[in-house]
Amino acid sequence: MPEVMLAGRAVPYTLVRNPRSRHVRMTLTPEGLRVSAPTRVPEAEVQRAVASKERWLLRHRELLHPAAPVLLEDGMALPFLDGEVELGVRTAGRPSAVFRPEEGRLMVAAPSPDHVRPLVERAYRRAARDWFAQACDAVAPAVGARPNAISIRDPRTRWGSCSARGSVSFSWRLLMAPARVAEYVVVHELAHLVHLDHSARFWALVDAVRPAHRAESAWLRDHGGWLWSAPGTGPGPPAPPD
Ligand SMILES: [Zn+2]
Numbered sequence: 001m002p003e004v005m006l007a008g009r010a011v012p013y014t015l016v017r018n019p020r021s022r023h024v025r026m027t028l029t030p031e032g033l034r035v036s037a038p039t040r041v042p043e044a045e046v047q048r049a050v051a052s053k054e055r056w057l058l059r060h061r062e063l064l065h066p067a068a069p070v071l072l073e074d075g076m077a078l079p080f081l082d083g084e085v086e087l088g089v090r091t092a093g094r095p096s097a098v099f100r101p102e103e104g105r106l107m108v109a110a111p112s113p114d115h116v117r118p119l120v121e122r123a124y125r126r127a128a129r130d131w132f133a134q135a136c137d138a139v140a141p142a143v144g145a146r147p148n149a150i151s152i153r154d155p156r157t158r159w160g161s162c163s164a165r166g167s168v169s170f171s172w173r174l175l176m177a178p179a180r181v182a183e184y185v186v187v188h189e190l191a192h193l194v195h196l197d198h199s200a201r202f203w204a205l206v207d208a209v210r211p212a213h214r215a216e217s218a219w220l221r222d223h224g225g226w227l228w229s230a231p232g233t234g235p236g237p238p239a240p241p242d
Contacts, residue, residue, distance in 0.1 A: 001013070004047055004051055006054050012032060014033070015035050018036045019034075019039045021038050022049070023038070024037045026035075028057075028224075071113050071116070073113070074090075076232060081101075081175060082100050085100075085104050085106045086106040087106050087120065088108065089116055090109050093107035095115050097122060102221060111197065120231065124173075127175060129152050131182075132170045132182075136150060136190065143187060143205065143209055147193060148165075150168055150169070155169075158171075159173075159185045160174075160186070162192035170189070171227075173227045181216050181220060181240070183216075184210055184213050185220075187206060188210075191209070
């Protein structure tokens with residue numbers, strides 16, 4: 001794996017050669033830094049291009065050094081929108097999870113500690129189905145569009161998506177972000193039902209419905225790495241946007 005020196009540390013990255021690309025592009029994924037470069041650009045030049053983005057990369061330190069998954073244990077506080085819920089774990093032969101965010105509790109019964117994280121994720125996904133359905137209802141009149149289907153996923157490179165057939169999807173991980181940030185993603189995807197691109201007209205609609213969207217999307221840019229490793233990896237959640 002090639003490496004680049006950032007702030008005195010060797011940071012590994014995956015280099016992908018793309019004959020169609022015209023520039024060196026950097027993407028942060030949960031697996032780390034991914035660089036795509038035109039076929040003809042020499043590796044030394046790729047290195048320089050990556051190093052020149054040092055400041056941008058250092059803001060995403062958590063992605064450059066992904067935290068090892070932490071075992072989720074009884075009594076742990078898990079982020080949930082603007083607050084948190086307490087995780088209760090008990091040992092049981094039959095796995096189950098009961099999520100009561102309104103009581104600040106997520107109760108999991110698991111045969112072994114390894115089962116806890118998948119059960120917690122499943123509980124968040126179920127809660128996300130309800131939350132995003134309500135959020136879409138709340139935002140639809142202002143945006144002037146309503147999705148005909150909502151799905152909950154865990155995509156690696158984005159937080160929401162929208163299809164030409166009128167369905168939208170959201171990452172369950174947004175339930176660990178401040179509510180404002182998750183709402184912004186809802187506005188963004190519903191606005192795509194009106195304009196299926198990032199044209200000036202699309203952004204004018206987002207501006208009108210969500211005047212503070214820049215701070216909210218900046219939060220996602222800066223803390224996306226934390227969302228990918230949470231819950232259970234402190235410290236968090238990061239402060240909400242200004
Ligand atoms: Zn978009």
